[in-house]
Amino acid sequence: MLTLHYAPGTIAAAVAIALNEAQVDYDRHRIDFAKKEHRTAAYLAINPKGRVPALRTRQGVLTETAAILDYIAAIRPETGLVPDDPFEAAQMRGAMTYLASTMHVNHAHGGRGMRWADEARSWADMKQKVPQTMAESAQYLEDHVMQGPYIMGDRFTLADPYLFVVLTWLPGDGVDIGNFPKLSAFETAMWDRPSVRMTLSDGIL
Ligand SMILES: N[C@@H](CCC(=O)N[C@@H](CS)C(=O)NCC(=O)O)C(=O)O
Structure with missing residues (x-):
């Protein structure tokens, strides 16, 4: 197990x-x-x-x-959570790598500044930047990654739960998801999936 x-x-x-x-x-x-x-x-x-x-x-x-x-x-x-086509599988992993290496790190600058600096004023400066960096990442995803309705078009893949969870952080990071129509529609649809409902009722989301 x-x-x-x-x-x-x-x-x-x-x-x-x-x-x-x-x-x-x-x-x-x-x-x-x-x-x-x-x-x-x-x-x-x-x-x-x-x-x-x-x-x-x-x-x-x-x-x-x-x-x-x-x-x-x-x-x-x-x-079938990974596309069969090697190019599409790499595109999916590219989206996941972007979320891990860039957008999650942007988010962490809001509450985990002590990872990167020792001075409280440096943490405050990093935190202040989060709405901008998260909005820029969301715009990049909206314009270049999200094919719709899922990241890889009609097919639900591993990148979708990853993106969904990062999107749930946007309000706390001072970003209005309503500014990103494709991401917004995606997030709304995801909340209806049984897998997401179960994660919520398990207290994990
Ligand atoms: N690169 C790791 C990052 C994991 C990570 O930073 N998780 C956060 C929660 S979203 C955490 O455990 N933070 C605790 C801490 O920083 O002390 C991954 O993608 O799994």
């Missing part, structure tokens, strides 16, 4: 949605950020980076959202 280590509202929700989409049963282990459970020796033994998600498998622990999503698609190939 797989075990997902998650904290509510984090990018771990993308993994939960993908597991639900693929109909993979899994155990849920909540990590309480408020109690700094992610910094305890017990959790650092699971993920030395002190982050979520982490997915325990029979072979060991996987970390990094994009890699975990790829694993889920690989153990359930029949769900």
Whole structure:
């Protein structure tokens, strides 16, 4: 049985949605950020980076959202969560890599400034920039990535739960998703998916 280590509202929700989409049963282990459970020796033994998600498998622990999503698609190939065409599969992974390396990092500048600087005034400066960088990322996705209705057009892929969770952060980051019609329609449609509803009722979103 797989075990997902998650904290509510984090990018771990993308993994939960993908597991639900693929109909993979899994155990849920909540990590309480408020109690700094992610910094305890017990959790650092699971993920030395002190982050979520982490997915325990029979072979060991996987970390990094994009890699975990790829694993889920690989153990359930029949769900078709990765496009068959190599070019399209790479386009999908390009979107996921952008979310991981750029947009998630923009978001983290709002509350995790201590990763990059020691002075409180530097954290405040980084936080102030978040509405701009998140809006710029959303505009890039709207104009160049989102084919609609899903990222890869009609086909639901691994990149969709990833993007969806990042979009749920926009209001808190001071960005109005209404300025991005394709992303907005996508987010609305995603809330109706049973996989998303289950993730919400499980308290993971
Ligand atoms: N590159 C990692 C980033 C994971 C990450 O930063 N997760 C955040 C929650 S969204 C976290 O665990 N933050 C805790 C911390 O920074 O202390 C991934 O994509 O899985």
